[in-house]
Amino acid sequence: xxxxxxxxxxxxxxxxxxxxxxxxxxxxxxxxxxxxxxxxxxxxxxxxxxxxxxxxxxxxxxxxxxxxxxxxxxxxxxxxxxxxxxxxxxxxxxxxxxxxxxxxxxxxxxxxxxxxxxxxxxxxxxxxxxxxxxxxxxxxxxxxxxxxxxxxxxxxxxxxxxxxxxxxxxxxxxxxxxxxxxxxxxxxxxxxxxxxxxxxxxxxxxxxxxxxxxxxxxxxxxxxxxxxxxxxxxxxxxxxxxxxxxxxxxxxxxxxxxxxxxxxxxxxxxxxxxxxxxxxxxxxxxxxxxxxxxxxxxxxxxxxxxxxxxxxxxxxxxxxxxxxxxxxxxxxxxxxxxxxxxxxxxxxxxxxxxxxxxxxxxxxxxxxxxxxxxxxxxxxxxxxxxxxxxxxxxxxxxxxxxxxxxxxxxxxxxxxxxxxxxxxxxxxxxxx
Numbered sequence: 329x330x331x332x333x334x335x336x337x338x339x340x341x342x343x344x345x346x347x348x349x350x351x352x353x354x355x356x357x358x359x360x361x362x363x364x365x366x367x368x369x370x371x372x373x374x375x376x377x378x379x380x381x382x383x384x385x386x387x388x389x390x391x392x393x394x395x396x397x398x399x400x401x402x403x404x405x406x407x408x409x410x411x412x413x414x415x416x417x418x419x420x421x422x423x424x425x426x427x428x429x430x431x432x433x434x435x436x437x438x439x440x441x442x443x444x445x446x447x448x449x450x451x452x453x454x455x456x457x458x459x460x461x462x463x464x465x466x467x468x469x470x471x472x473x474x475x476x477x478x479x480x481x482x483x484x485x486x487x488x489x490x491x492x493x494x495x496x497x498x499x500x501x502x503x504x505x506x507x508x509x510x511x512x513x514x515x516x517x518x519x520x521x522x523x524x525x526x527x528x529x530x531x532x533x534x535x536x537x538x539x540x541x542x543x544x545x546x547x548x549x550x551x552x553x554x555x556x557x558x559x560x561x562x563x564x565x566x567x568x569x570x571x572x573x574x575x576x577x578x579x580x581x582x583x584x585x586x587x588x589x590x591x592x593x594x595x596x597x598x599x600x601x602x603x604x605x606x607x608x609x610x611x612x613x614x615x616x617x618x619x620x621x622x623x624x625x626x627x628x629x630x631x632x633x634x635x636x637x638x639x640x641x642x643x644x645x646x647x648x649x650x651x652x653x654x655x656x657x658x659x660x661x662x663x664x665x666x667x668x669x670x671x672x673x674x675x676x677x678x679x680x681x682x683x684x685x686x687x688x689x690x691x692x693x694x695x696x697x698x699x700x701x702x703x704x705x706x707x708x709x710x711x712x713x714x715x716x717x718x719x720x721x722x723x724x725x726x727x728x729x730x731x732x733x734x735x736x737x738x739x740x741x742x743x744x745x746x747x748x749x750x751x752x753x754x755x756x757x758x759x760x
Contacts, residue, residue: 329692330430332423336362345434348650350442353429361423368416372409379405428531432688434650435659441649447662451645453637456666456674457728465669466726467600470496472734472754475726476601488590488605492722495751499725499738500608500718502745507610507635507715508581514631516581516612521561523585524552529564532693534656534685543588558582559712562613563689570705571615571697577624578615581715584608600723602670602677607719612682614711615695621684621709625659628682628713632663635715636679638741641724642666644676657683665724679720682713 335342335358343355382402390398439448470476474493481490492500508518527537527546530553536542537553544553555561562582571578586609590598601607612631616624629645636643648660660683664676687707690696696705729737734753743749 329427329688330432331691332358332362332427335359335427335430342430346431348434348440349431349653350651351429351431351655353431354426355430358423358426358430361419361426365416365419365423368412368419372412372416375405375409375412379409428692429655431653431655432658432686434653435684437647438653438659439647439649442651444649444652446649447646447652448649449644449646450661451633453633453643456642457668459668459730461732463668463727463730465600466667466723469726469730469734469736470600473736473751474754475751478600486605488603490601490604495746495748496722498746498748499722499742499751502742503716503718503721504583504608504610505745506638506742508583510631510635510638511579511581511610511612511715514579516579518581518583519558519562519565521555521558521565521582521584523555523587525555525560525564527551527553529567529693530555530560532567533560533563533689534654534692535560543590545587545589554587555584556588557586557712557714558584558609558611559613562611562712563693563710566615566695566708567693569695571695571708573617573697573700576615576617576697576708577620580613582611582613584611586717601719602667602723604719607717609717610715612711612713612715615697615708616711617697617699618687618706618709621686621711624709624711625661625682625684628711629661629663631715632680632682632713636663636665636724638739639721639725640739640741641679641728643679648681653683656685656688658686658688659684665720666728667724668727670727677720677723679717679724680714683711685710685712 330342335355339355339359346353346355379402382398382405385398439446467476475496477491477493512518524547530537530544535544535556537544537546543556546553561584562580585606587606590603590605612628614624633645643663643665646662646664648662653660660681662678663680665679666674667677668674670677686709689710690707695708697708698705726736729739731737736751738746738749
C-alpha cells in the first residue's frame with residue numbers, strides 16, 4: 329500500500345503509474361475520501377474541544393436551569409460526535425479499500441507493456457538444448473517411467489492434481505534439500521511454514537483472498553486460506569513487529585506446499601506440471617532497509633541463476649513489464665527455463681521470479697524498524713524470490729535431461745541427494 333499523503337500530494341504521478349500497470353483504481357475517489365476524512369476529523373476535534381469547555385463550565389456554581397441546559401448541550405455534542413464518528417468509520421473503510429487497489433510505484437527501468445510477450449530479455453545462460461532424437465514432453469516421459477499420474481490425481485482430488493511416484497518423489501525431495509542447503513550457506517534461516525494463513529495476512533501481502541480474481545482456496549466457515557506461496561507466511565511472520573536495524577537484513581528460506589486455483593489457466597502451454605493446483609516450493613524472503621533492497625534483488629536473482637546453472641537447464645532472465653508486475657512489486661525479474669516440448673516445439677517457461685516490494689507490504693502489515701542512532705521508526709522493505717518450485721523444475725529436468733534410450737540423466741548437483749545419477753529407461757524401450 330502506498331502512503332496516503334504521497335497519493336494526495338502526487339495524484340497525477342499515481343494515476344500514470346496505475347495506467348502503466350493496467351490497475352483498476354480510482355485515484356479521484358481516493359482524493360475525495362481523503363478530503364472528507366480530514367474534514368470529519370477536524371469537525372470531531374472541534375466538538376471535543378467544545379465538550380471539554382462545557383465540562384469546565386459545569387464545575388462552577390450554576391443555577392439549576394443553567395446546569396440542565398449544559399447537560400442537554402453536552403448530550404447534543406456527544407450524539408453529534410457519535411454520528412460523525414460513524415461517518416468517519418465508513419469513510420475510512422472505503423478509503424482503505426480504495427487504497428489497497430493502488431499498486432506499488434514502478435522502477436523506471438521496468439519495460440512498459442501489458443502481457444508477458446512485452447517482458448524484456450536481459451540475459452541468457454546457454455542456447456536451448458538440441459537433441460539427436462525426437463524429444464518427448466514431460467508427460468510422455470512421466471508416463472513411460474511411471475513417475476507422474478494425473479489420472480489418479482484427478483480421480484482423488486480433481487483436474488490439475490497429480491501423484492508423483494518412484495524416482496520423481498526422491499527427485500522432489502532432492503530439489504528441496506539441494507535448494508535449502510545452498511540457501512543456508514548463503515546465510516538464510518530455514519523455516520517450515522503453515523500451509524494456511526488468515527485473510528488479513530493474505531491481503532496484507534497482496535493476494536486477494538476473495539472475489540473473482542482470487543487464486544486462493546478458502547476454508548469454508550473460517551478466515552483462513554491455503555497459501556499460494558510461502559511469501560505469504562514469511563511476510564506474515566513479522567506482521568506488527570518493530571525490528572532493530574542491526575538485525576537487518578533478515579533472510580528466510582521457507583519450505584511449504586503451495587495451492588492455487590489457477591482459474592481459467594488451460595491450453596497447451598499450461599498442460600501437465602506447468603500449471604497445477606498444488607506443488608512444493610522453497611521460497612526466499614528478505615526484510616531489509618530501504619537502502620539495501622535493490623542490491624538484495626540482484627542477490628536473489630543471482631541465487632536463482634546459480635540454481636538453474638547447477639541443474640544444467642538452459643534459462644534466460646526477463647525484466648517483467650509493468651502490466652505483469654502485480655500489485656506489490658516495484659520491480660520483478662523472471663527466470664525462464666527452456667522447455668523442449670512446451671507449446672509442442674519448445675519455448676521458454678517461467679520457473680522462478682524475484683520481486684522487490686519496497687515498503688508496499690510492510691505498510692499493510694505494519695512492519696517497521698528503528699534506525700540506529702535515530703528517533704522514530706521506518707518501514708522495512710520486503711523481497712521475495714523462488715529458489716525452487718518443484719513442479720516446474722521437475723518439468724524442465726525431465727525434458728532437458730531425457731536420453732535417447734528413454735532414461736533421464738540426473739544433474740551432478742542432485743546426485744548426492746537422490747543417490748542415483750539416472751532414472752533408467754523402461755525395459756526394452758528405445759527412442760529415435
